[in-house]
Amino acid sequence: xxxxxxxxxxxxxxxxxxxxxxxxxxxxxYHFRSxxxxxxxxxxDRGSEAEELVTWLQDQPPGPGLLQTAVMRWVGSxxxxxxxxxxxxxxxxxxxxxxxxxxxxxxSASLTxxxxxxxxxxxxxxxxxxxxxxxxxxxxxAAVEAAAGTDIPDQDILDAAxxxxxxxxxxxxxx
Amino acid sequence: xxxxxxxxxxxxxxxxxxxxxxxxxxxxxYHFRSxxxxxxxxxxDRGSEAEELVTWLQDQPPGPGLLQTAVMRWVGSxxxxxxxxxxxxxxxxxxxxxxxxxxxxxxSASLTxxxxxxxxxxxxxxxxxxxxxxxxxxxxxAAVEAAAGTDIPDQDILDAAxxxxxxxxxxxxxx
DNA sequence: GTCTATACGGTGATAGAC
DNA sequence: GTCTATCACCGTATAGAC
Numbered sequence: 001x002x003x004x005x006x007x008x009x010x011x012x013x014x015x016x017x018x019x020x021x022x023x024x025x026x027x028x029x030y031h032f033r034s035x036x037x038x039x040x041x042x043x044x045d046r047g048s049e050a051e052e053l054v055t056w057l058q059d060q061p062p063g064p065g066l067l068q069t070a071v072m073r074w075v076g077s078x079x080x081x082x083x084x085x086x087x088x089x090x091x092x093x094x095x096x097x098x099x100x101x102x103x104x105x106x107x108s109a110s111l112t113x114x115x116x117x118x119x120x121x122x123x124x125x126x127x128x129x130x131x132x133x134x135x136x137x138x139x140x141x142a143a144v145e146a147a148a149g150t151d152i153p154d155q156d157i158l159d160a161a162x163x164x165x166x167x168x169x170x171x172x173x174x175x
Numbered sequence: 176x177x178x179x180x181x182x183x184x185x186x187x188x189x190x191x192x193x194x195x196x197x198x199x200x201x202x203x204x205y206h207f208r209s210x211x212x213x214x215x216x217x218x219x220d221r222g223s224e225a226e227e228l229v230t231w232l233q234d235q236p237p238g239p240g241l242l243q244t245a246v247m248r249w250v251g252s253x254x255x256x257x258x259x260x261x262x263x264x265x266x267x268x269x270x271x272x273x274x275x276x277x278x279x280x281x282x283s284a285s286l287t288x289x290x291x292x293x294x295x296x297x298x299x300x301x302x303x304x305x306x307x308x309x310x311x312x313x314x315x316x317a318a319v320e321a322a323a324g325t326d327i328p329d330q331d332i333l334d335a336a337x338x339x340x341x342x343x344x345x346x347x348x349x350x
Numbered sequence: 351g352t353c354t355a356t357a358c359g360g361t362g363a364t365a366g367a368c
Numbered sequence: 369g370t371c372t373a374t375c376a377c378c379g380t381a382t383a384g385a386c
Contacts, residue, residue: 008269012184026364027370035362091269093320094183112324125354127331128338134321135339139310142317145268146309149287155328156302159350163303168343175334188379201382202352210380 001042005088009039009095040103046085047103049077050110054117059136067121068169071136074114078140080154086144111137123173124159136168176217180263184214184270197304214270215278221260222278224252225285229292242296246311248290251342253315255287255329278293286312298348 003012003020014035018025032038057070078086089096096104115134122129135142144160178187178195189210193200207213232245252263264271271279290309296303310317318336 006269008185008272010183011269011273013360015360023369024371025362026372030361030369053352074301093268094181094186094266098183098186101219127327128334131318131322131327131335132323133316134337135317135335138317140323141320142310142313145305147306150305152302152306158305159303160306160310163270163346163350164307164343166345168339171338171342175338198351199353200380201354204381208381260375284370293364 001003001084001088004039004042005084005091009092026099036099036101040099040101043085043096043103043107047107047110050074050114053077054110054113059115062121067118067133069174070118070121071169072162073167074103074137075139075154075162078158078161083144083157084142085153086141087148088140090145092150124175126175128175129172132168132172136172138167139168176258178339179214180259180266184267192260196325206308211274211276214311215216215274217263218260218271218278218282222282222285223233225249225289228252229288231349237296242293242308243348245296246308246336246340246344249312249345250314253333253336256331258315258319258329258332265316265320265323270302299350301350304347307347311347313339314340314343319341 004014007016014125017038021028028038032041040175053070053074057066060066060070071137073172096108099105115137116136118133119125119130122133139161140158143157143164147157155172178191184190189203190200192213193203198204198275207216228249232241235241235245241246256327266276269284274280290312293308293312294300297308314336315333318339319333322332322336
């Protein structure tokens with residue numbers, strides 16, 4: 001994942017991966033069936049958080065503060081150890097869409113489903129408000145990208161993402 | 176640029192580019208010396224806005240509102256026709272760093288210089304505040320990414336970015 | 351300016367010995 | 369499980385005719 005994040009998935013060859021592991025290139029094919037299989041194995045157990053939030057959301061009574069609660073619950077579900085996955089995704093934004101494999105679609109689909117569940121809760125639903133909502137949801141990604149290249153600690157990045165999400169939510173509907 | 180944005184730079188072959196242009200693959204080498212040359216030609220005249228803002232900034236008298244003014248000036252300098260470049264950059268975040276060519280470095284370097292000029296204006300300068308500042312500067316990018324896959328008009332995306340930048344600036348120092 | 355033809359290297363992937 | 373050897377393929381890039 002480190003190689004995919006720093007060099008990009010397409011630009012990382014199996015030779016480099018094998019080299020980093022100290023084994024031969026052909027030995028990779030004993031553990032994985034293809035290069036894409038290596039990629040998907042890194043995200044096997046991911047994508048469940050969004051689905052859980054969606055089901056949680058369906059059990060909640062609709063109210064004025066539900067949107068804020070749900071988004072902050074989502075943003076708050078990220079801990080420092082999950083930033084590695086975020087960093088990979090921001091470095092390879094197109095790669096999951098190109099897999100057309102089950103695991104690849106699951107992550108993007110679950111996030112789409114989350115957005116679809118939250119958009120109806122918007123008071124106004126203008127174009128800009130929809131963007132602001134999505135920005136709030138993706139504030140973790142934006143914070144990671146903003147801090148790329150610096151040596152800012154992960155906890156500060158998470159703090160900034162939380163505060164940004166709060167502010168963006170407060171801006172919704174104020175056009 | 177459309178091909179590089181939708182498929183990714185590395186995943187786009189010269190054959191596809193030639194096909195889209197209706198010419199032969201080899202004919203490309205009459206107009207460009209290499210694939211990287213095609214990429215850099217798309218950004219020949221870019222990167223100057225950030226430099227202009229930095230020089231403008233140096234002539235301004237320091238004051239409490241200078242940070243906000245400068246960031247909003249930066250965010251406001253983006254019009255709808257510049258979003259194509261932003262979309263390319265968000266789809267290919269690693270590609271400019273890998274060129275080690277003059278034009279490639281110039282864009283990222285100018286943005287780094289902008290950040291370096293603005294950070295000293297921060298009141299507190301904690302880790303989270305630095306991230307928030309950088310998020311405000313990159314709010315255009317974040318808005319474009321948030322709206323990816325939707326049919327939201329460019330003007331709404333720009334509106335959301337402006338409002339987001341304002342909110343993020345207001346959050347700085349409030350830890 | 352555009353074409354055909356080709357060189358050359360690296361890629362993902364396979365076969366089979368150990 | 370790991371290796372050597374090899375494969376077909378596709379990538380960028382070049383040579384040279386028209």
